[in-house]
Amino acid sequence: MGKPKVDYSLYLVTDSTPAILGDRRLIDVVKEALGGGVTVVQLREKTGDTAELISKARELHALTQSYGVPLLINDRVDVALAVGCEGIHIGQDDMELSTARKLLGPDAIIGVTVSTVDEALKACEGGADYLGIGTVYATPTKTNTKEVIGAAGVREILARIDDAGHKTQTVCIGGINESNLQRIVFQCGTAKKKLDGVAIVSAIMAAEDPDAAATRLGRLLRNPPAFQVDTRGAGSDITDAQSMVALAPSVVQRVHETTPLSHNMTNIVVQNIAANVALAVGASPIMAGYGEEAPDLCKLGGALVINMGSVDPAGLANYLKALRAYNLAGRPVVFDPVGAGATSLRREAVKTIMANGYLDVIKGNEGEIKTVFGNSQEQQRGVDSSSTLDASQKAKLVRELAAREKNVVVMTGKTDFVSDGVRTFAIDNGHEYLGLVTGTGCTLGTVISAAIAPRKTDRLGAVVAAILHFEIAAELAASQPEIRGPGTFVPAFLDELYRIRLATAGGDLVCDIQEKFRTAIFEFDKVVFTTNKLLQAANALQIPIFVTTQNRARLGDTVQELQPLLKAAGPLLQANLDKTRFSMWLPPLTTSSHFSSSTKPRPSEVAIVGIESHICVTQTALDLLAAGHSVYVLADGVSSANREEVGVALARLRQAGAVVTTSESWIYECMGDAAIPEFKGMVGVMKEAMAGTREALQGLVGSKI
Ligand SMILES: Cc1ncc(COP(=O)(O)OP(=O)(O)O)c(N)n1
Numbered sequence: 001m002g003k004p005k006v007d008y009s010l011y012l013v014t015d016s017t018p019a020i021l022g023d024r025r026l027i028d029v030v031k032e033a034l035g036g037g038v039t040v041v042q043l044r045e046k047t048g049d050t051a052e053l054i055s056k057a058r059e060l061h062a063l064t065q066s067y068g069v070p071l072l073i074n075d076r077v078d079v080a081l082a083v084g085c086e087g088i089h090i091g092q093d094d095m096e097l098s099t100a101r102k103l104l105g106p107d108a109i110i111g112v113t114v115s116t117v118d119e120a121l122k123a124c125e126g127g128a129d130y131l132g133i134g135t136v137y138a139t140p141t142k143t144n145t146k147e148v149i150g151a152a153g154v155r156e157i158l159a160r161i162d163d164a165g166h167k168t169q170t171v172c173i174g175g176i177n178e179s180n181l182q183r184i185v186f187q188c189g190t191a192k193k194k195l196d197g198v199a200i201v202s203a204i205m206a207a208e209d210p211d212a213a214a215t216r217l218g219r220l221l222r223n224p225p226a227f228q229v230d231t232r233g234a235g236s237d238i239t240d241a242q243s244m245v246a247l248a249p250s251v252v253q254r255v256h257e258t259t260p261l262s263h264n265m266t267n268i269v270v271q272n273i274a275a276n277v278a279l280a281v282g283a284s285p286i287m288a289g290y291g292e293e294a295p296d297l298c299k300l301g302g303a304l305v306i307n308m309g310s311v312d313p314a315g316l317a318n319y320l321k322a323l324r325a326y327n328l329a330g331r332p333v334v335f336d337p338v339g340a341g342a343t344s345l346r347r348e349a350v351k352t353i354m355a356n357g358y359l360d361v362i363k364g365n366e367g368e369i370k371t372v373f374g375n376s377q378e379q380q381r382g383v384d385s386s387s388t389l390d391a392s393q394k395a396k397l398v399r400e401l402a403a404r405e406k407n408v409v410v411m412t413g414k415t416d417f418v419s420d421g422v423r424t425f426a427i428d429n430g431h432e433y434l435g436l437v438t439g440t441g442c443t444l445g446t447v448i449s450a451a452i453a454p455r456k457t458d459r460l461g462a463v464v465a466a467i468l469h470f471e472i473a474a475e476l477a478a479s480q481p482e483i484r485g486p487g488t489f490v491p492a493f494l495d496e497l498y499r500i501r502l503a504t505a506g507g508d509l510v511c512d513i514q515e516k517f518r519t520a521i522f523e524f525d526k527v528v529f530t531t532n533k534l535l536q537a538a539n540a541l542q543i544p545i546f547v548t549t550q551n552r553a554r555l556g557d558t559v560q561e562l563q564p565l566l567k568a569a570g571p572l573l574q575a576n577l578d579k580t581r582f583s584m585w586l587p588p589l590t591t592s593s594h595f596s597s598s599t600k601p602r603p604s605e606v607a608i609v610g611i612e613s614h615i616c617v618t619q620t621a622l623d624l625l626a627a628g629h630s631v632y633v634l635a636d637g638v639s640s641a642n643r644e645e646v647g648v649a650l651a652r653l654r655q656a657g658a659v660v661t662t663s664e665s666w667i668y669e670c671m672g673d674a675a676i677p678e679f680k681g682m683v684g685v686m687k688e689a690m691a692g693t694r695e696a697l698q699g700l701v702g703s704k705i
């Protein structure tokens with residue numbers, strides 16, 4: 001006959017206790033569940049005499065056979081033998097596996113309960129057909145549970161039996177229902193070994209409509225959870241620090257452009273500063289602690305921050321409601337387990353939150369992350385962090401926690417560690433003033449929420465970008481001469497958050513201003529003059545610069561006059577590319593984070609200067625327009641060999657949708673406000689350049705536009 005092939009995916013374990021079955025008949029409920037698609041049935045009766053059990057089992061077996069579904073008997077080999085059903089399920093305190101196998105023969109299905117790696121390895125070696133791994137979560141259905149192992153425990157067992165080369169099939173059991181099934185399956189599986197199914201009692205047996213419940217559970221099993229994001233092509237392949245840093249401006253820019261909702265359920269201390277930080281980075285904050293609002297708020301395309309800094313029972317219930325709503329909507333959640341190890345209540349709250357939903361990012365200090373990991377016996381003092389781990393231990397901890405939770409984990413500190421379980425980075429930015437202002441650490445969660453709000457984004461890249469934005473702003477703020485301490489630091493910090501995000505938008509393109517063209521191009525020196533002014537402004541206003549040369553070997557480098565400014569630009573000079581194509585719109589420009597347009601609802605704003613206006617400038621501008629960007633052609637900074645070409649080219653570009661304007665107009669537009677700190681310096685530059693600007697305008701613009 002041979003051993004039947006079993007589909008373990010939706011495994012029903014019965015329960016005849018009144019609390020679950022009510023006044024219904026077991027056979028009727030199982031029939032409905034079979035109708036809903038359960039794939040295995042286990043008869044689990046803890047009371048009643050043997051004859052009664054055999055008769056129930058016979059009746060059930062006839063039913064399950066008619067659905068082509070195997071029936072297994074809990075604990076009782078004798079009953080299985082009497083009925084001739086497909087097999088049994090035994091626990092650690094039941095008959096030995098080897099004895100059961102002898103009695104039932106090689107073709108019987110025998111499942112074994114395991115809650116530790118040793119038990120699992122032993123059962124696999126002993127020839128179990130499947131493992132019932134649990135208890136995943138505490139459940140009123142079985143109160144004599146020895147171990148509650150969570151998804152982390154299941155995952156560990158799966159990984160270890162896979163490492164040992166066992167192909168034994170697996171289900172997990174305990175507290176599984178419609179609200180957590182997808183997350184449990186998602187978090188339990190390793191890259192190499194996934195669960196073969198879930199075993200469920202009450203979520204089907206106690207359901208008002210077991211057929212519908214089983215149908216819904218089956219559907220959930222067959223589909224990936226809403227929060228599982230496919231980030232292929234969104235940066236998840238980036239593994240080196242340099243590329244990760246290069247990605248950051250696009251993340252900052254995207255927040256600026258999309259104004260994502262940052263829904264903060266946060267503590268009483270940080271409400272105000274968190275809202276201001278959200279605004280400074282370009283997010284739209286809502287400080288809403290009432291969970292009933294979450295089903296509406298989660299539809300607005302933002303992300304949730306659960307900061308348990310002032311947790312209480314009502315707050316916890318609200319977090320859980322919001323967590324559920326955001327998980328169901330596939331919207332990201334940042335969890336800040338503030339003071340996680342400080343009290344037993346907080347430790348319990350962490351467990352409850354983690355058992356009730358998927359957390360896309362967990363951010364905490366060392367003590368908090370240790371508590372979340374679950375191996376900390378340390379008593380945390382208040383919510384502050386004290387460190388006992390060295391750098392490699394910290395990196396290992398965040399990596400292991402992230403791998404276990406299948407999310408991103410951030411451990412903040414003098415050096416921050418961030419990991420998605422595969423890639424781990426250390427970030428050494430920030431300033432000590434951040435530690436002297438209450439609540440700033442919490443506001444990092446808010447910045448992260450804004451960065452991870454878009455669905456198709458590499459979460460790790462977004463989190464790294466958020467940390468860089470936050471910590472570099474702190475450094476810039478603290479370095480200003482008027483900052484005397486944490487009090488003056490806070491407003492400067494908000495300013496810098498704001499300024500950095502403005503600076504990430506747009507860029508200046510300098511097209512082929514090369515030595516060999518000096519004598520051939522009409523009013524070449526004026527193009528150079530305008531470009532010089534533009535580069536000064538870019539350096540002062542932190543605007544990214546992209547430079548090209550056409551066939552550098554033959555036509556020379558960008559002219560000498562501009563070289564000191566390009567050098568001074570440092571990392572602002574994003575590309576200095578030699579080309580043969582006429583258009584500048586080539587990698588790395590096209591792939592640069594400034595212009596990656598995959599998720600952008602609003603395009604970048606780009607200014608172009610250079611030569612020749614009717615060839616390279618025209619083709620670059622047309623390509624940028626086609627890619628969805630806003631193009632500003634600076635008429636006092638572009639020229640051609642034949643002066644007549646310039647006006648024709650500018651007219652064409654204007655018609656194609658480019659804005660034809662002047663360098664001064666563009667620079668003032670970039671500043672936006674005379675109150676910004678750079679304004680004074682820039683006015684000085686403009687004044688000094690006044691005569692040259694006039695000459696450039698007269699020479700290059702004249703009556704041409
Ligand atoms: C599929 C599955 N897994 C685990 C159990 C638990 O069995 P056991 O440890 O024998 O506990 P009781 O069910 O006897 O209380 C199970 N029944 N089914």
Ligand SMILES: Cc1ncsc1CCOP(=O)(O)O
Nearest residue numbers: 139141142174175200201202
């Ligand atoms: C039999 C068993 N073994 C471990 S937990 C459990 C009961 C699971 O019941 P429920 O699916 O209602 O949580």
